[in-house]
Amino acid sequence: MRIVVVGCGTAGASAAFAARMLNRNASITVIGDEEQPTYSRCALPFAIAQRLPLENIITFPEKRFARAKIELLKPAVAEEIDTQRCVVRYRFEGAEKEAPFDALIYAAGGYAAVPKIDGADLDGNYVLRTYNDAARLISIAKAGMTAVVNGASFVALEVAEALKQRGLNVHLIVRSRPLRSFLDEPLSAQVKWHLESCGIVVHQGAEIERLEGGDRVSAVVVGGERLGCDFVVHAVGTRARVELARAAGLKIGKTGAVWTDSKLRTSVGVVYAAGDCAEVEECVAGQRVVSALGTVAMRHGMVAGRNAVGAEQNATPFVRATVMRLFGLEIGSVGLTEAQAKNAGIDVATAQVKHPALPHYWVENEDVTVRLVYEKKNGRIVGGQVMCRTGGALRVNILSVVVERRMSVYDLSVSDFCYSPPCADVWAPEAVCATAALRRLEAQK
Amino acid sequence: MRIVVVGCGTAGASAAFAARMLNRNASITVIGDEEQPTYSRCALPFAIAQRLPLENIITFPEKRFARAKIELLKPAVAEEIDTQRCVVRYRFEGAEKEAPFDALIYAAGGYAAVPKIDGADLDGNYVLRTYNDAARLISIAKAGMTAVVNGASFVALEVAEALKQRGLNVHLIVRSRPLRSFLDEPLSAQVKWHLESCGIVVHQGAEIERLEGGDRVSAVVVGGERLGCDFVVHAVGTRARVELARAAGLKIGKTGAVWTDSKLRTSVGVVYAAGDCAEVEECVAGQRVVSALGTVAMRHGMVAGRNAVGAEQNATPFVRATVMRLFGLEIGSVGLTEAQAKNAGIDVATAQVKHPALPHYWVENEDVTVRLVYEKKNGRIVGGQVMCRTGGALRVNILSVVVERRMSVYDLSVSDFCYSPPCADVWAPEAVCATAALRRLEAQK
Secondary structure, eight states: OEEEEEOOSHHHHHHHHHHHHHOSSOEEEEEOOSSSOEEOGGGHHHHHTTSSOGGGGEEEOHHHHHHTTEEEEOSEEEEEEETTTTEEEEEETTEEEEEEOSEEEEOOOEEEOOOOOBTTTSBTEEEOOSHHHHHHHHHHOOTTOEEEEEOOSHHHHHHHHHHHHTTOEEEEEESSOTTTTTSOHHHHHHHHHHHHHTTOEEEETOOEEEEEESSBEEEEEETTEEEEOSEEEEOOOEEEOOHHHHHTTOOBOTTSSBOOOTTSBOSSTTEEEOSTTBOEEOTTTOOEEOOOOHHHHHHHHHHHHHHHTTOOOOOOOOOOOEEEEETTEEEEEEEOOHHHHHHTTOOEEEEEEEEESSOTTOSSOOEEEEEEEEETTTOBEEEEEEEESSSHHHHHHHHHHHHHTTOBHHHHHTOOOOOBTTTBOSSOHHHHHHHHHHHHHHHHO | OEEEEEOOSHHHHHHHHHHHHHOSSOEEEEEOOSSSOEEOGGGHHHHHTTSSOGGGGEEEOHHHHHHTTEEEEOSEEEEEEETTTTEEEEEETTEEEEEEOSEEEEOOOEEEOOOOOBTTTSBTEEEOOSHHHHHHHHHHOOTTOEEEEEOOSHHHHHHHHHHHHTTOEEEEEESSOTTTTTSOHHHHHHHHHHHHHTTOEEEETOOEEEEEESSBEEEEEETTEEEEOSEEEEOOOEEEOOHHHHHTTOOBOTTSSBOOOTTOBOSSTTEEEOSTTBOEEOTTTOOEEOOOOHHHHHHHHHHHHHHHTTOOOOOOOOOOOEEEEETTEEEEEEEOOHHHHHHTTOOEEEEEEEEESSOTTOSSOOEEEEEEEEETTTOBEEEEEEEESSOHHHHHHHHHHHHHTTOBHHHHHTOOOOOBTTTBOSSOHHHHHHHHHHHHHHHHO
């Protein structure tokens, strides 16, 4: 059996290794277009911050591919997928070659989007998607410089933090509000205050109108004002990389990514897709989305890899559990925001509490903000948001199970959570928030 | 409507306040036999350690009772519950009095058990159950003294830690192994090593045969050896306080505590029971147990209080989520241990992993130990145990939802958990452990 994987990111590598786990004899070839083997894309901002060496973030080194007898071609460019002949045409070491396949996993990833504005083609415009992007930013960022970060996503905020930690002056251009796809307005506002209190200049409700400069960007024009800067990093989202898939006749979904079924099969039976180039169903409203999360790339890559060698596994549930630590604050989200739920036609209300993690008499303590989005008709929780100093990731994971298991605010309010004065109060903030929601639901009856 | 609550601990006070929330006009009387109003029993060891002032742990001060128009009689001793006449006879300020009731909540709590051995009646034998017990231990413990702590429960370990932190030499007498009701053997062994590495002398597999001394204990005899000491703290478990209930004709369950139904009603319809004196159904194997946990006293107290004024709420699910922090290590448990599952007739296997919390390339990191107990026939998770430096309580809460929602190792292995290099690895230790279990289940097929 011959397996070809297009793409050597997290999804592609996970697919190749999962296929190998299940099938010792298959020939497995991975076509990757970067110089580096698989690395952690999510770690790039921390390498820019110099909190860890860039070369440390390789997650699947070449020798691991070799040991698993997976052929890794890199840098190699896949140029055509012929689904009739079941052959991938690619360019490697200056030559055109062909790789025949019995099953193919399309894991081409995405592009960092660049806004179409005047001056976006000047030098000094950067994005952060690849290892080399990070290497470039590491080499040019110098303390005292002024950087403009364009965007309000997790990546934008992490890059802003990284550059600030490197001693740069950082301006963040936020068109609507920070992390809008993950947080409701009140928590977005808290993120903005936090960024500002940590020295980031946030231009909210602003867009870059144009970039100015000779050879290199020397200023951006924002809200009519000219803002001098040494460089700009655009972090305004990811676009699925689908050219090859489209040309091969694979169905492209409404999101612009490759359509997949519950087994991660594309519209062409022998081709699977996973990661940032693929569309999946999120399990709250059943909407088709692109996840762009490393966790999903990993898990779905594995499912696609297994299915390519004959397994019949379903894609893992996608509840969109996400977290970041931003200047010491953990910010997380799961499921749908209020606006997303309403857009999906779900009639929701919200509850939000700020509640101490530990009993009132304990010396060290911290407040935990929890926000729940729940259906008015039955109290079912469809989303949650969390903000706190420590443990935010674990609180997101609690809420991930809550959302995925379709628990209601009643269910969460009576959950049997643990308690001990130094580690947890007798009421968990999650349960306190659920109780607040429950009271409101009961009052409406 | 007249409500009488016997007991002013967490269950009793929660019942009184919950009843008041639902019924503004009821007359509510609480009969408490301690001098103090309601306090956090779980905080007593930390007051002994002098990590917080004892007087800070009052959770419902007198003025809160007054503000809620709840009559608090203390110290007052309930002497008889007459379920025919619906009257409680009690002694208060030297006089015999009667309180008629329409509904009664029996929340008399428990006694700290004292072993029946020679010398157990000497001075220098202590227990830790009440505020005054703690005050006594605070006043007698002096650095350089030698203390013997008898027991292997959460309380025993917390008292041992507290006395060690006060500068005493501490011997811990552990009949079987530490936290046996909550941990399987491998984790018990780790707790023992941890205690020893923190300077506690653990006598495992040992029992106190007798206590020696003149007026006061001066030594214990353990395993045939004489161990000189200044005092002994017995923390060998709690016995439900049921004399009054038994005399009133309330049904006593097999556990020795007051039998209750799903609404926390006792065998006498107008009497409810909650807290350490009451029996409840744990929701994994459906066994009747006494919880002895503060969280359950609080939640069940509230349910009993509400039902006493006419609500029809079910007892909250009891999964036995527990946690402690012991010399910087968080140790938690939920559901059944392997032995408990087997005793309940459930055919289980276990999986255990030690997995880093953060990606391998992150500078600070820590290992998290997770152990899962799951049914062989379907992979359903019936219990979980956790040990780590930080976040243990939150990991227990994740597993509490997992167990309560009857998730399988497959479900947990594919859970959508969040990831960001500074807060969480792409695979959560819980999912790694579930995957290990899943592989083993699959291999057996």
